[in-house]
Amino acid sequence: MSNLREDIYFAAVGDVHGDIYMMLNLLKKWKFQTGKSLSFILQVGDFEPHRHQKDLTTMDSPSKYKKLGDFPDFYRGQAKLSYPVYFIGGNHEPHGFLELYPNGGKISDNCYYFGRVGAIDLAGLKIVGLSGIYKENLFELTTRPPLKEISTTSNSIYIGFIESDIIQALEYERADILVLHEWPANITAAEDLERFLEYQNIGNEYASLLIEALQPKLVLCGHMHQNYRNTISLPSEAESYICCLANIKQKQKSIAIFCLTPAQEIIELIES
Numbered sequence: 001m002s003n004l005r006e007d008i009y010f011a012a013v014g015d016v017h018g019d020i021y022m023m024l025n026l027l028k029k030w031k032f033q034t035g036k037s038l039s040f041i042l043q044v045g046d047f048e049p050h051r052h053q054k055d056l057t058t059m060d061s062p063s064k065y066k067k068l069g070d071f072p073d074f075y076r077g078q079a080k081l082s083y084p085v086y087f088i089g090g091n092h093e094p095h096g097f098l099e100l101y102p103n104g105g106k107i108s109d110n111c112y113y114f115g116r117v118g119a120i121d122l123a124g125l126k127i128v129g130l131s132g133i134y135k136e137n138l139f140e141l142t143t144r145p146p147l148k149e150i151s152t153t154s155n156s157i158y159i160g161f162i163e164s165d166i167i168q169a170l171e172y173e174r175a176d177i178l179v180l181h182e183w184p185a186n187i188t189a190a191e192d193l194e195r196f197l198e199y200q201n202i203g204n205e206y207a208s209l210l211i212e213a214l215q216p217k218l219v220l221c222g223h224m225h226q227n228y229r230n231t232i233s234l235p236s237e238a239e240s241y242i243c244c245l246a247n248i249k250q251k252q253k254s255i256a257i258f259c260l261t262p263a264q265e266i267i268e269l270i271e272s
């Protein structure tokens, strides 16, 4: 009996920081080389969809990094995203814009935000996204300040996930894919430690907790601007494939292509 469905391909993309044309060119190159098409794109945060200069003033970042980027062209319909892009928030985002959608939604044509925490269903996969990074002082907040206060509060208050975000994510109970900005703690293999000696701490325990609870087959992360892969065993004896992506300026290292088989296996296609 033949399979009812063929393989599906999708891509994961590291921190974009507003360089959307660069992202599309990298993806187009893969399509050109393989003749295959991508069904959707998952993006791990620091996407930086600024609509205009005013959005930039709501980002937490040194002023030298406050660049408008390519998003205005897409927002105004002068350019088109060739694939549906689903992204989470990182720690460099136009919070004045994204906080209009705390529960996620379509922010422009073919462009969807997960919200602070969100779950979407794509190709039969349950995909859970958590926006933000771990900051002890922010984690303890019971709520974030309302959007109307954004011009009088520090932008940095919006960069973290808070305890209720983690609780909400746990309520999804399971996920096929977990999309994170900051790496989970304890995902680097002992033999790779040398590569990360310059960092005191990598990742956060709450992201690790989500992996244990939701048991995703695939975990995507960004933030560190480093390309890294590992497979970790969970207490349940299931395994999670961890895919950390570099930022878009590192070209190929910022992109991972996955094949979803008819049996719902997720396999990264590695260029030989």
Ligand SMILES: [Zn+2]
Residues within 6 Å of the ligand: 015, 017, 046, 223, 225, 247
């Ligand atoms: Zn970044």
